[in-house]
Amino acid sequence: MVGRKLSRRDFLQLSAGAAAGALLAGWHSSLQTVGRGNAVQPNILFILSDQQRWDTLGCYGQELDVTPNLDRMAAEGVRFEHAFTCQPLCGPARACLQTGKYATETGCFRNRIALPLDETTIAHHLSDAGYEVGYIGKWHLASTQGMGDADANYRTQPVPPERRGGYKDYWLASDVLEATSHSYDGHMFNADMEPVYFPQGRYRVDAQTDWVLDYLRTRDGKRPFFLFVSYLEPHHQNDHDQYEGPAGSKERFKDFKVPGDLVDTEGDWRESYPDYLGCVNSLDENLGRIRSELDRLSWAEDTLVIYTSDHGSHFRTRNEEYKRSCHDASIRIPLIACGPGFRGGKVIRELVSLIDLAPTVLATGGVEIPASMRGRPLRGLVEEKATHWPEEVFVQISESEVGRAIRTRRWKYSVAAPDRKTKKHPGGELYVEQFLYDLENDPHERDNLVRSPDHAGVRAVLRERLKRRMAAAGEAIPLVVPA
Numbered sequence: 001m002v003g004r005k006l007s008r009r010d011f012l013q014l015s016a017g018a019a020a021g022a023l024l025a026g027w028h029s030s031l032q033t034v035g036r037g038n039a040v041q042p043n044i045l046f047i048l049s050d051q052q053r054w055d056t057l058g059c060y061g062q063e064l065d066v067t068p069n070l071d072r073m074a075a076e077g078v079r080f081e082h083a084f085t086c087q088p089l090c091g092p093a094r095a096c097l098q099t100g101k102y103a104t105e106t107g108c109f110r111n112r113i114a115l116p117l118d119e120t121t122i123a124h125h126l127s128d129a130g131y132e133v134g135y136i137g138k139w140h141l142a143s144t145q146g147m148g149d150a151d152a153n154y155r156t157q158p159v160p161p162e163r164r165g166g167y168k169d170y171w172l173a174s175d176v177l178e179a180t181s182h183s184y185d186g187h188m189f190n191a192d193m194e195p196v197y198f199p200q201g202r203y204r205v206d207a208q209t210d211w212v213l214d215y216l217r218t219r220d221g222k223r224p225f226f227l228f229v230s231y232l233e234p235h236h237q238n239d240h241d242q243y244e245g246p247a248g249s250k251e252r253f254k255d256f257k258v259p260g261d262l263v264d265t266e267g268d269w270r271e272s273y274p275d276y277l278g279c280v281n282s283l284d285e286n287l288g289r290i291r292s293e294l295d296r297l298s299w300a301e302d303t304l305v306i307y308t309s310d311h312g313s314h315f316r317t318r319n320e321e322y323k324r325s326c327h328d329a330s331i332r333i334p335l336i337a338c339g340p341g342f343r344g345g346k347v348i349r350e351l352v353s354l355i356d357l358a359p360t361v362l363a364t365g366g367v368e369i370p371a372s373m374r375g376r377p378l379r380g381l382v383e384e385k386a387t388h389w390p391e392e393v394f395v396q397i398s399e400s401e402v403g404r405a406i407r408t409r410r411w412k413y414s415v416a417a418p419d420r421k422t423k424k425h426p427g428g429e430l431y432v433e434q435f436l437y438d439l440e441n442d443p444h445e446r447d448n449l450v451r452s453p454d455h456a457g458v459r460a461v462l463r464e465r466l467k468r469r470m471a472a473a474g475e476a477i478p479l480v481v482p483a
Helices: 008-014 018-034 068-076 090-099 122-128 204-217 269-296 354-364 453-472
Strands: 043-049 078-084 132-138 170-174 185-190 195-197 225-230 303-309 335-338 346-353 392-397 403-408 411-416 430-438 479-481
Touching: 043 269, 043 354, 068 269, 068 303, 068 335, 090 122, 090 354, 122 132, 122 225, 122 354, 132 204, 170 204, 204 225, 204 269, 269 303, 303 354, 346 354, 346 392, 392 453, 403 430, 403 453, 411 453, 430 453, 453 479
Parallel strands: 043 225, 043 303, 078 346, 132 170, 132 225, 430 479
Antiparallel strands: 078 335, 170 185, 185 195, 303 335, 392 403, 403 411, 411 430
């Protein structure tokens, strides 16, 4: 087959998910050989927000006019109704996205642990397949603290080339963007490790998108591009200890409907939610700018755009901060894809995970999915060809606890290791049952059934399912005991 010219239809059929794995393997050498001029490899634009709840989007039920562009993208593409992170924490979630492995497998089980230099990322794979690979925004995978001789601090310093995860063709980023910027000031670093400053008075999302548009306008089209755009918003500004939307957000979004899980709770959502929605609205406006530019450049037809987030926010209602818990406010995220293979306004209702996105990206690029990746390409669900799709998602939790959880359509089941230090231990040998929620009758997770004698049988079944998922993620099977 080597040397045969692939049509667009051939390529899109071959990249159709798990069922097409064998075909993709057979065509892999052909794709490498014939290059951009013959094999039609779509551009891939991956947009990642930070700490964004799924219910901030109109297409997921938000009643205010916050996300018209994302709603339009969902209507044109594919929306995943039940999408979840595999680790509700910034650094570990990013390690999972870049490698397709669980956080305990890469060693990045908490923040401030750098991605190992010998890890192979989606950027490495796509670069080998002929893609130009670029990164713009928050990286959060270069610095290590609290690990002895391995410590290295790039939180406010430029990330050196060897720590950029294979994004060798274009780089404009900060390891910890909230440490080098605020909502209306700051900088990132270019490939030459020089600071690039936000224009005075320019909101951070707008400035970052300006640079994304510059990237698009300067491509020559000779190679397909894979651009990973990582925004900080709507993450809170750490040193100010508050969410910071564009000026005017507090007034514009003050009439929000309180999400069900926040009703009658403490936390800081009362003062924070309007700015939080302002951040999301800015992301939406800038997504619109990016998609308009793809149209102007005549690239929209040949570009897959993926939009998602690393985790959500519970606004200090479940623990002392915003995430790091098993609750849907922390783990449920938006996920929309639009472009080759992801069109038609479809809504996928199977449970999907952030761990599925690395194989989805590689399958789109015509790359054989390595056995080390734990997820499955989402294209199989879109084309209704996926078989034996998992009926639960698996979540690892760190820093607030050493925890593990599964989420099915109906149940949320979570355990924690009482004898493990959260900063030192990625996992444990003994876990204690912590939460059980009946999501069918308690969608806002108010009634913890973990000690209910009437649900002992449910817990027993979920306990074994959790153990199987832990083993599948390369973890030792632990002892799990009742609360």
